[in-house]
Amino acid sequence: MVSSVQAPHKVAVAGATGRMGHMLIEAIRNSGDCVLAGAMDVASSPSIGNDAAAFLGHASGVAVMADVHAALASSGVLIDFTRPEGTLAHLKACRELGVNAVIGTTGFGPGQKEQIVDAARDIAIVFAPNMGVGVNVTLKLLEMAAKALATGYDIEIIEAHHRHKVDAPSGTALKMGEVIANAMGRDLEKCAVYGREGVTGERDPSTIGFSSIRGGDIVGDHTVLFAGTGERIEITHKSASRSTYAEGSLRAVRFLAGKRKGLFDMFDVLGLK
Template sequence: MTVKLAIAGSSGRMGRMLIEASLQTEGVQLVAALDRADSVWIGRDAGEFNGVNTGVAISSNVAEAFAKADCLIDFTRPEATLLHLQAARSAGKGLVIGTTGFKAEEKALIAEAAHEIPIVFAPNMAVGVNAVFKLLEVAAQILNSGYDVEVYEAHHRFKVDAPSGTALRMGEVVARGLGRDLEKCAVYGREGVTGERDANTIGFATVRGGDIVGDHTVTFAALGERVEISHKAGSRMPYATGSMRAALFLKGRKNGLYDMQDVLGLT
């Protein structure tokens, strides 16, 4: 059963990795590659970045891409993803969304669209990260008293949103396990004389620099001991290969909002 795949943001760092992964994944056929209308890569072969001739020319025609594809994978920016979401609804095709930085009302639009089309929407597509989400769920249930929780994340200098979507999901998983509301207990920055730490808060620390692909650590710190659960990405390929699994998961599904926990059978 082959999934005919379109990839958005084809000239970007993640787009190039997705194209490479699509050419290496059994059951996936790359049929369309999208980029901005003003991109210098329009009209060039999608595999040129990797020295491969795919026969798929990069285009800015979203409707044409959906006419060919079963599913679009999108790791762009919220404004572009929402345009692709509208096109997917019109075409009745699936969508894998790895874009982060959405506002609450934008996430609601994605959930609404999922009543009509199948969508995998996850802050991180890497299989290892989703295993960490599951570990955090268990850890929060066990370490539910006497432990301060801090979430640390580091990414490359080009990332424009903070904290990362993955860090926020980690915070959400832990908060849920502790019976807390992350919106009420999250602390996103500390400066000056802050006073003693509130034991009910979940702290976030963000680092941006160089070419760091993605580091995430959740620390459960008590008096006398520390438990740390981490994931460190050495390249973007884990996100790309996880996205291929998500696209294959959507094949044959008519509608519904899923995340990688569903794709991996962890729910």
């Protein structure tokens, strides 16, 4: 008799000893259909060689490694929320080994994004600046709002994150701007305004403004303001825990099951296209 039980998704985690890495490992352990198959971190990490789930008081049998190829050897997919340079190095190894990837890293430049596009010719990748289910539904709402409010409304995007975040605006804020600009037939590179200071003159109605706040332990707040004459519409998403990113990442892992190559985003994962 052939068993109908599906084999678990074998997942590796990059940056396994960081805050997001811990959240991902805990989510994998609690998932029921995913198993931790690899864990990696920088060679200078004091946790190299330790069990990746030790922080949970649990023995996973997976040691934290600095050797990327060794960490990926038994894995089917890598989840990566590290830094652009590290992610691209990990992606190179994924491509060589035929391991799919879920990338939530932000701060990539145009040339670096092209490397991700190129890698997707050989492996399947979900690449999104925010893996949260709620924030991606918010992006869809913004697309709808932008089409209806394309004229007569000034658009400002305000985002807030913890003091340790190194890039600004956030990848999610930039994705919001991109979605809005595309819906209105604009080029974000030409219409974005990043902060204001001094005598700026009147606001150009064709622009999309960005403001960034950094402080404390804010996980991630994003508000898009459509300010018209006599009314304003605010669409806000607030993250209270990184667990939403972890759960969204596991949905991306499940989406990639059986896919051999191609570049996807969370709209694909959630069926929002």
